[in-house]
Amino acid sequence: MGIVLFAAACLAILLAILYALMLQAALPVENDSAFRNAAAILAVAVAAMIFGAGWQTAKARAQKSGQRFRMVFDAVPDAVFLLDAGGRIAMANSTTETMLGYRRGETIGEPLERFFPDQPHPLFARRRDGGAVDPAPKSPVGRWDLFARHKNGEDIPVSLSLSRIELDGQCETLAVLRDATTTREMENLLRRHSQEFRALVDNAPDAIVRFDRDLRYLYANPANDLAIGVENGECLGKTWGELGLPAEAATAWQHGAREVFERGEATTVECGIEMPGVGLRHFHVRMVPERDMENRVVSVLMIARDISERKQQEDLLLHRARHDALTELPNRVLILERLRQAIARAQRGRRLLAVAYLDLDNFKNINDILGHDAGDALLRQVALRIGGVLRQRDTVGRQSGDEFILLLPDIARIEDAATVAEKVLHTLSHPFVLNGREVYVTGSLGLSICPSDGEDAGSLLRNADVAMYRAKEEGRNAFRFYAPEMDAQMRVRLEIEHDLRRAIKRGELMLHYQPRVSLTTGEVLGFEALVRWDHPREGLIGPDRFIGVAEDTGLIMPLGDWVLQAACRQARQWQDRGFPRMRMSVNLSARQFRDPGLVERVGRVLAETGLDPAFLELEITESTVMHDSEAAIGTLRALKRLGVTLSVDDFGTGYSSLSYLKLFPIDVLKIDRSFVRDVTTDPDDAVIVRAIVTLAHSLGLTVVAEGVEEVAQAAFLRHVKCNELQGYYFSRPLPAEAVERLLHGERRLDMRTLEREGPARAVTAEHGSGDVREGA
Numbered sequence: 001m002g003i004v005l006f007a008a009a010c011l012a013i014l015l016a017i018l019y020a021l022m023l024q025a026a027l028p029v030e031n032d033s034a035f036r037n038a039a040a041i042l043a044v045a046v047a048a049m050i051f052g053a054g055w056q057t058a059k060a061r062a063q064k065s066g067q068r069f070r071m072v073f074d075a076v077p078d079a080v081f082l083l084d085a086g087g088r089i090a091m092a093n094s095t096t097e098t099m100l101g102y103r104r105g106e107t108i109g110e111p112l113e114r115f116f117p118d119q120p121h122p123l124f125a126r127r128r129d130g131g132a133v134d135p136a137p138k139s140p141v142g143r144w145d146l147f148a149r150h151k152n153g154e155d156i157p158v159s160l161s162l163s164r165i166e167l168d169g170q171c172e173t174l175a176v177l178r179d180a181t182t183t184r185e186m187e188n189l190l191r192r193h194s195q196e197f198r199a200l201v202d203n204a205p206d207a208i209v210r211f212d213r214d215l216r217y218l219y220a221n222p223a224n225d226l227a228i229g230v231e232n233g234e235c236l237g238k239t240w241g242e243l244g245l246p247a248e249a250a251t252a253w254q255h256g257a258r259e260v261f262e263r264g265e266a267t268t269v270e271c272g273i274e275m276p277g278v279g280l281r282h283f284h285v286r287m288v289p290e291r292d293m294e295n296r297v298v299s300v301l302m303i304a305r306d307i308s309e310r311k312q313q314e315d316l317l318l319h320r321a322r323h324d325a326l327t328e329l330p331n332r333v334l335i336l337e338r339l340r341q342a343i344a345r346a347q348r349g350r351r352l353l354a355v356a357y358l359d360l361d362n363f364k365n366i367n368d369i370l371g372h373d374a375g376d377a378l379l380r381q382v383a384l385r386i387g388g389v390l391r392q393r394d395t396v397g398r399q400s401g402d403e404f405i406l407l408l409p410d411i412a413r414i415e416d417a418a419t420v421a422e423k424v425l426h427t428l429s430h431p432f433v434l435n436g437r438e439v440y441v442t443g444s445l446g447l448s449i450c451p452s453d454g455e456d457a458g459s460l461l462r463n464a465d466v467a468m469y470r471a472k473e474e475g476r477n478a479f480r481f482y483a484p485e486m487d488a489q490m491r492v493r494l495e496i497e498h499d500l501r502r503a504i505k506r507g508e509l510m511l512h513y514q515p516r517v518s519l520t521t522g523e524v525l526g527f528e529a530l531v532r533w534d535h536p537r538e539g540l541i542g543p544d545r546f547i548g549v550a551e552d553t554g555l556i557m558p559l560g561d562w563v564l565q566a567a568c569r570q571a572r573q574w575q576d577r578g579f580p581r582m583r584m585s586v587n588l589s590a591r592q593f594r595d596p597g598l599v600e601r602v603g604r605v606l607a608e609t610g611l612d613p614a615f616l617e618l619e620i621t622e623s624t625v626m627h628d629s630e631a632a633i634g635t636l637r638a639l640k641r642l643g644v645t646l647s648v649d650d651f652g653t654g655y656s657s658l659s660y661l662k663l664f665p666i667d668v669l670k671i672d673r674s675f676v677r678d679v680t681t682d683p684d685d686a687v688i689v690r691a692i693v694t695l696a697h698s699l700g701l702t703v704v705a706e707g708v709e710e711v712a713q714a715a716f717l718r719h720v721k722c723n724e725l726q727g728y729y730f731s732r733p734l735p736a737e738a739v740e741r742l743l744h745g746e747r748r749l750d751m752r753t754l755e756r757e758g759p760a761r762a763v764t765a766e767h768g769s770g771d772v773r774e775g776a
Helices: 002-026 029-075 095-100 181-203 222-228 247-263 308-322 332-349 363-370 372-389 414-428 457-473 485-506 547-553 556-576 590-594 598-609 622-627 629-642 673-677 683-698 711-719 736-745 751-767
Strands: 079-083 089-092 141-149 155-167 170-179 207-211 217-220 267-275 279-291 297-306 352-360 395-400 403-411 432-434 437-439 443-450 479-481 509-518 524-535 539-541 583-587 616-621 645-651 668-671 702-706 724-726
Touching: 079 095, 095 141, 095 155, 095 170, 155 181, 207 222, 222 267, 222 297, 247 267, 247 279, 247 297, 279 308, 308 332, 332 352, 332 395, 332 403, 332 443, 332 457, 352 372, 352 414, 352 457, 363 372, 363 590, 372 395, 372 403, 372 414, 372 432, 403 414, 414 443, 414 479, 443 457, 457 479, 457 485, 485 524, 485 547, 485 556, 509 556, 509 736, 524 556, 524 736, 547 556, 556 583, 556 590, 556 598, 556 736, 583 645, 590 598, 590 622, 590 629, 598 616, 598 629, 616 622, 616 629, 622 629, 622 645, 629 645, 645 702, 668 673, 668 683, 673 683, 673 702, 673 711, 683 702, 683 711, 711 751
Parallel strands: 443 479, 524 583, 583 616, 616 645, 645 668, 668 702, 702 724
Antiparallel strands: 079 089, 079 170, 141 155, 155 170, 207 217, 207 297, 267 279, 279 297, 352 403, 352 443, 395 403, 432 437, 509 524, 509 724, 524 539
16 A cells, blocks of 8 residues: 555656656746745645545554454454553454453453463463463464353363464464353363263163175174173174084075175064074074275174064964964864975875864753853864874864864874764763863764865865765764765755745745544643744745754744744733643744753743743753753743743753752653654563653653654553553644634543553553554
């Protein structure tokens, strides 16, 4: 700037001189002195003007520069001090007031250590001892972390930086105080987080390790040491092999770690590691690459979580999903899987495969009588017995309920399957002990053979099921091989079940009534209600066609309820129309009798129909009441309290205990037709019938003979003092209209014929002579 002003002044003088010369040339000589004076004055004036203008410009610029410096100086977020040579504050920015609470004027001339009282730092020690200290360090730059005292007495963490500077030849010091509160907080936070992270890693249940490219341990937390069975820190710097650990245990994760080094991508593996003294453990291992500044993979971080318990739970869930919870046998899912595998092996090896379908006979009775706990216990025992007679490569599984499926692979002949079926049925023939009592259970078994009866799982199971139903229909406690004609029979059975369900809803059922006649007076005493089905396509169907299906499918319950309701309603209607008040007999199925709601249901039907309980007789088979005699006594007594009559049907075919029979609150014994049929030809049957009649009378019971078809039979029964008969000899079951005609006609049993036939027929029956049918 000075050079520019000087050049401008010189130029101004030259211009003034030039202008003077021009004036001199134009003026006379006598004016020369005046000219020179004027020129000089002009030059000085011009120079003064130029220098004055330059000085004003320089001053304005200096002021502006000073303002800018002050603005920048005050805008600095740190407290900045300029210290003179004596270490006292010569200049301070406005941040000083913000940071330390002192106004600018309060700090000027003060030593810097005023803000650091009682500081043990050697930077201020000599001054406190009275010595002069150059506050600037020997080196150009110095930095210290200290605590500065705020005007209010609070100590503030600061970072102090001192720098030596020279101004106008003077050595001065620039001191900068930076508030380190946030920095200290961040450092403390980072330190705390680091400690927390370390604590988490050291106490983490997962094994956390770091490997180099040689798979040497760079770091391992305590969980890793515990997992592999080494001392704390023993593995650092060593490989798996150098630790003496089994190589095969590390194959999976080491392969994964090498892949991470090669590909630079994270990977996850699940592996089982079997360690000495630890056993087999399963781990979920996550491996992540760690890179240097040049993006090269230098190490692998591995986190291994022990998932042994989870694997055990998964295995348990898988086991439960494929096994029956009650018997621990394979369930249908696993059976189908093994069956498909067995079919494939049989096709490859050209061997036979047998599939057996087993269903326990009358298993529902066990549940109904002894309870479901006993039923479950029975199923477990059955499973053990079946498994005990099978080969190791055979499979027995539980399909559902009381149904079992057997897979018999690699059999050479069909006869081998029959041998296994016989063993299964034989082992079931022995008594089972349930709740301290012996129970006998049989089974029906159906067999299908691959490939003759099917080459897929569905066909083989379906055909074995069909054969099983044939075994049931033919008497149960047997096995049958599948035959193609069984399909048609099964279809018929399914159609009956389907149609029967609709028949109950559509009102296709009807009752016929068979008279019961007195062998003393010959008059009709009552009727037994027998169900018939008016099928829309096949016409009238007898109970032998559909009762078995109803029992197997559970339809016997709604069917039995309908029969009870219809019979009571009909009996009341006949009474209302003036017919003699006669007893109506209704059969109860075993399932109905064991139903806890039976007594309530009977009472409700009597109330709804208005029938006097004295005119309702309920028939229960001998096998039903004897199956669980204790429970039967309670049910019979409850029914008896309703006022109904109770009878035991089919007496003589079961295994009645006389000690229980006298406890049953029954009124009537009905002799089974199997004894009556040959009573005039088989002396044993004649003796049995006489014994039953005598026994019943001794217990005060009425005796009714069923299935009487001939006069000789009726004569014998009258002779042994049987009370009533029922059968085709007097009348077949009749529809309601025919019953009314019979009652209007007051038809009776021909007692004179029985009186003539009686003595002779009785003698021949008991002594077994001749053809007793002659003259009948």
